Amino acid sequence: MKYVEENPDGVSKADIVVGIPSLNEAPSISFPTEQADKGLIKYYRNHSVVIINCDNDSTDGTREAFLGVKTQTPKIYISTEPGVSGKGNNLRNLFLKAVELEAKAIIVADADLRSMTPLWIRNLCEPIFDNYDFVAPLYIRHKYDVTVTNNIAYPLTRSLYGRRVRQPIGGDVGFSGNLAKQFLESEFWSDKVGAFGIDVWMTTIALRSRSSVIQSFMGKPKIHKVRDLDSHLEMMFEDVISTVFDLMIQYESFWREVKWSRPTAVFGFGLGDVEMPPPVEMDTHGLWEKFISGMRSDWNLYSSVISNENLNKLEEVLDLPVGGFEFPAGLWAKIIYDFAISYRNRSMDRHELVRAMIPLHYGKTLSFVTETHAMNNQQVEEFIEDQCVQFEKAKSYLVEKWFA
């Protein structure tokens, strides 16, 4: 892949690279750039450092906004060629540039972050200098935020690859120069990875390569630009789930041997009072309607993808009233595994298949909201842990059917 580069300071080598991927983030990008600069000055004054905006040829002046931020840290602007978009494509350019600069540590921070602090730089970077290869973020998030993470990405990644990375699609990560090289050498890349699939792709490759992985507590909750939740979720859902399924095919001999799961080390304590995330409102009636509507329109597809036993149980779930709605975690796990097998078998168009999972996801989210309504954050974490154990227990079902 080629990229356009603007390197006004002539940086040719850097120990630490902070990468900020963007597409039309002119109003937002100055904030993470300033925070990165403050963090690099405060904690890494004696290292060679650079901030790189890896952009998608934005047309809203992102480049000018980024280069215009007054920083002590030198900056580089790189961009995909016109017409090439996607966060993953931006990060691929970042990997290339970081390797060229012989970077020891690379940190990624989203361009629309509103809660980033200079400490994030230290917490994502410091473990790399302590010989870890991949640093995943640990944020306090509202229980109804990141439903794809809570209900699919975390339990599935954990049951497949055996390591508990709580935010496998967290977005803000740190990794070593060595791992950047492994990313570039990876045999698998796709359009979905080039878009929002990149985060779970990086996490999975780190786990698959047995790189040392650590989670780092960020202190502040992740707050970013307000998005159109429905359209963002559907776009992100397809990229993430397709990537997870593609990697399952790629790494089947690895995850077949994984049994149960192990924790990671954790970094970043002693931050004082922890800030709580802003509330997230959920429209339970809207979730119910999208679930039921999907069941009606996609039932024939479900009948050909989901095993008879699981389909019968799904019918039972459909009979439950919205007030007492519950989508059992064990059934949910087996249905996800049914979809993964169908994806592998190419039993139908893969785009259609993954799209048809979205109404089921709305149903699972409704169940999650109903069941955790009165729970505090800690109780919700325990609830999610129990859900993950259901995925791990159902793994034998996956292995038996996948390798039949």
Added chain:
Amino acid sequence: MSKILIVDDEEGIRMLYSMELQDEGHTVVTLPDGKGLMEVIDEEKPDCIILDIKMREYNGLDLLQQVRKKYYDLPVILNSAYSSFKVDLKTVAADYYVVKSSDLTELKEKLRLALECSIPK
């Protein structure tokens, strides 16, 4: 069977767990607190540690971070009379957190999972 290291400042707990786990065929090593923990791990090479949190001079959560740093894949089960420590993010580095009880069913189940866990090299 496996070698289990129990770190707990209550003698009664060490005795009870030792008997129960030995009955299941495990070899048991005990420590009354965190003193010399890393050396004992080096010498005994346990397959799993059952680690108390609130000990007189030691904090099990801090000991856990030391263990995890040096022995990344050594299973550790936090075992405390208090459930309130669950809110501490340091517990994320443990394989499991089990609240103490005279009924050891949950502890034994979590021990089984920790010992059975396998990730290819």
